[in-house]
Amino acid sequence: MTQRPPGPPAPGPGPLLLGVRHHGPGSARGVAAALAAARPAAVLIEGPPEADALLALAADPAMRPPVALLAHVTDEPGRSAFWPLADFSPEWVALRWALRHGVPVRFIDLPAAHSLARPVPAEPEHPRADTAGDVPVRTDPLAVLARTAGYDDAERWWEDVVEHRRAADADPYAPFEALAEAMTALRETEDEAASREGDGEEERDLTREAYMRLAVRAARREFGDGVAVVCGAWHVPALRRRVTVAADRARLKGLPKARVEITWVPWTNRRLARAGGYGAGIESPGWYGHLFRAADRPVERWLTKVAGLLREDGRLVSPAHVIEAVRLADTLAALRGRPLPGLTETQDAVRAVMCDGSEVPLALIRDRLVVGDALGEVPDTAPAVPLQRDLTRLQRGLRLKPEAAEREREFDLRKDTDSARSGLLHRLRLLGVDWGEPSPGRMGTGTFREKWTLRWDPELSVRVAEAGVWGTTVLGAATAKASADAVSARSLAEVTALAERCLLAGLADALPVVMRVLADRAALGTDVGQLAQALPALVRSVRYGDVRGTDTAALTEVAAGLAARVFVGLPPACGSLDDEAAAVMRGRLDAVHGAVGLLAETLETSAEGRGKDLRARWYGVLGTLAARDTVPGGIRGRAARILLDDGELPEERAALLMGLALSPGTGPREAAAWIDGFVGGGSGGGMLLVHDERLLALVDGWLRTVPPDAFTDVLPLLRRTFSVFDPGVRRTLGELVGRPGSPGSAPGRTGAPPTGFGPGPDPVRADAALPVLALLLGAPAPATGTPRPEEAPV
Structure with a gap:
């Protein structure tokens, strides 16, 4: 073993066990100090051994944390696992120290080939709780220690005990010994309870720890006792436990194994902040990174960063604000019995001094600084598919x-x-x-x-x-995937949507396969509803191809043929539908109408007269639907409205259709559905009623004839119809109906003009407005007897 410089001796014989909190900046500083004092001959780190060949990349200048090791099953990439590392992770610090000093470094956790070969177990519904509270010991042992120490927040306890411990002459091994002692006490209670209940998580830990002990023994045979082990503090008691080699090998015997591949991938601070999935559960990675990198005065430096961010956001923050915030944070820490201000104290100080008590800027600070947007980088030499x-x-x-x-x-x-x-x-x-x-x-x-x-x-x-x-x-992968999806598609709508996506993606080689499947499905399809659902996406594909300069002639022909089949089958398909099916078909009717308009525009530019013929045939279908009694009222009303908006239905004919639909022989619910189809759905029907007094009189007259017992049935539909109108439109309709002499209020006097309206313009009232208009436009005052606004008497 390399000779240590003068300093505190390593605690006890055997390997130096450095139990850490994963992604803890205090642990990272402690690991750096302990390794500098011990000068081990080798460094062993908790991690997948398959990554040993990739560890040298951590010294590459192009490698910038946060990064992660990604391992996945070769034939099933979806079965994967990540090992994220930040610059304040103890494992990363140990890895970089070993590479910088030329010390051998290895990963000693259970190989990913074994862990990924086993199915991921489900989370227990009721995790076992420890005796100090309702926090599961294995889920968060630090929370148990914090509660035992009288803290209600594990993060605050960790900051007070570890993060704020910065004495330069302190024993570098003392924190690890204290944490190992605490974990030993917790493991005794936890392992005893797990052995009684047969905990599956305990079995997984025991398997991992058996492999770790074997790896440590192999390293000691190669390098002697001068090895340092950096692992989670939870595993330290197990690594100190005396277990025979035969027992460890027996536990590992027969483990399933899969072929895996492993590489480095970029990671993000936001993923570190996630507790589930592939996250690390670090609530404040940006704050932790600052604590690790700030050599001195971390609070002052942090609040300076906060002030800079707030100034960038346009807020007035001066150096005096920073000074007062530092003072307030120190005072709050003293009042709360903390050695130094933590994240809670700094946030409280920022809220009071820099944000005037508002929570809105704090959300920006948390997003940009406490969590952060850091994205790591990986060198090009890293393995990749x-x-x-x-x-x-x-x-x-x-x-x-x-x-x-x-x-x-x-x-x-x-x-x-x-x-x-x-x-x-x-x-x-x-x-x-x-x-x-x-x-x-x-x-x-x-x-x-x-x-x-x-x-x-x-x-x-x-x-x-x-x-x-x-x-x-x-390009090749997307082409192959699109072709396979087209063959396996279950409905015509899926194929047309896929054709649209192929055009958007520029997959020219996949289009022939998709077009062949589309033509076959369209020729064999008999469900008019599915044909109507598929047509809009197909027409959008034609239009998108036109924008991108793609040849869509074959696609246009398929769309035209599909539209013709929809025209033939739509009227019979709309007969005798219940309310739910009628609502679905009405939506498809609107979609087909929009698609026909787009397709007609395309055909008019590509072939003489085809677009006009397509529109004419579609208007004929709508006329049939509007006049057929067996079609539900909502569809009939919507067909009539489309024809009226396109100028294909005279106003007199529209009034006649409404009169027939609202006649005494039509049931109230059917009549209300017709009104909803004609003026509902946000189609501008409110303005139509405002400007066409005949239609308004028909609707108002029908409403006054609905029997009281039927009115409660049609009221919800009518309220839904009129609720989509703008508030101004609803107010205008109410005024028109309520005025004396209006078409709605006096059925016998429909020829009389409403109150406030005359048979022609009023010259006197019009002249009164001309000077105001001239003033607004900067034009000369008109030659009327009316004075200019500034000359008018007050």
Whole structure:
């Protein structure tokens, strides 16, 4: 073993066991001090041994934490596990110390080949609690120690006991000995209870610890007793326990094993803050990183950072605020009996001094500083699947850097670079790698712009590994995946949606397969509802292809044929439907109408007269639906409204259809459904009633004839219909109906103008408004007898 410099001797014979809190900056500083004092001949770290060949990459200047080791089953990438490391993680500090000093370093935890070969056990519904409270010992032993010490917050206890311990002449081994002693007491209670209950988690820990003991024995045979072991404090009592080699080997015998691959991947502070999934459960990684990096005056430096952030946000924060916040934090720590201010005291001080008691700035501070947006980096020499390498190349070529923070990007599809960026994001979404989320408001048909929300999560590395089975490049993998999805699609709507995604992603090689499947499904499909559901996506595909310069002639022909089949089958399919089915069909009717308009525009530019013919046939279908008595009232009313808006239904004919629908022979519920279809659904029906007094009189007259016993049945539907109108429209309708002489209030006097309206314009009243308009427009005053506003008497 290398000779130690003068300093405190290592505690006792055998290996130096440094029990740590994972991702604890106090433990990280303690590990650095202990290793500097002990100068071990080898360093053993809790982690997967398969990563030993990758440890040298930690010394690469391009490696920037937070990072994580990713291990996954070779043939099943979805079965994976992460080992995240930050710059304040004790394991990372030990790894970098060993590499810097040329000391051998190894991982000694149970191999990932064994841990990933076993199914992940379910969480227990009622975890066992310790005797000091209701906190499960194994879930968070530090919470048990904190409660025993009289603290209600484990983080605050850890800060007081470990993080604020900064004496330069302190024994570097004392914290580890004290923590090992406490864990030994907890393990005695926990292991005794687990042995009685047959805890599966206890069995997993015992298996891991058996492997660790064997690895430590092998290192001692090679390097002597001068080895240092950095592991979770929970495992220290087990590593000190005397167990025979035969017993440890017997426990490991027969473990399942899988073939795994392992590499380094970037990690984020936000993932460190997650307690579940692949997170580390660190509530404040940004704060912990600051405590680790701040050599002195951590509170003053932290509050200076906070002040800078608030100034960037446009808030007035001066150096005097920082001074007062530091004083208040120190005072709060003294009042609360803490050795130094912690995160709680600094937040309270910031709230009172810099934020005027508001919680809103604190949310920004927590997001940007307490948690942080840090995203690690991994050198190019790290192993990666071919698909990941191709994705990295594309990201650099398109200058589309992965970022942990959510960021909005807008692409102009007329530019080659932006079009390529859009295609890459769409291909990744097809592969299940949701790096970007398109904004629906800017993804409309025919637009040349797309707006995306981008955020790179570490779990996407697993998705990329899973997608690697489809190909070695993003383009090849997306093409293969789209072709396979087309063949396995269960409905025509799925195939049309896939065709749209292929055009968005620019997958020209996948389109022939998708088109063949689409043509077969469309020819054999007999369900008009499914055909109507599939048509809009197919037409959008045609339009998107037109925007991106893609040849969609074959797709246009399929869409035209599908539309023709919908026209023939829609009227029979709309007959004798119940209320629920009628509501669904009404939505499909609106979707088909929009699709027909887009398809007609495309056909008008590609073939003479085809677009007009398509519109004419569709209007004929709507006319049939509007006049057929067997069609539900909501569909009839909606068909009539579409024709009226497009100028294909005269106003007199619309009034006649409404009169028939609201006649005494029609049931109240059916009549109310017709009104809902005609003026409901946010289609501007309120303004139609405001400007067409005949339709308003028909609706009002029908309402006054509804029997009282039936009125309670139709009231919910009517309230839903009129609730979508703007408040101003509803108010205007109420005034029109309530005025004397209005069409609604006096059925026998429909020819009389409403109160406030005359047969023609009133010149006197009009002249009174002209001077005001002239003043607003800066024009000369009109030659009327009315004085200008500034000349008028008060």
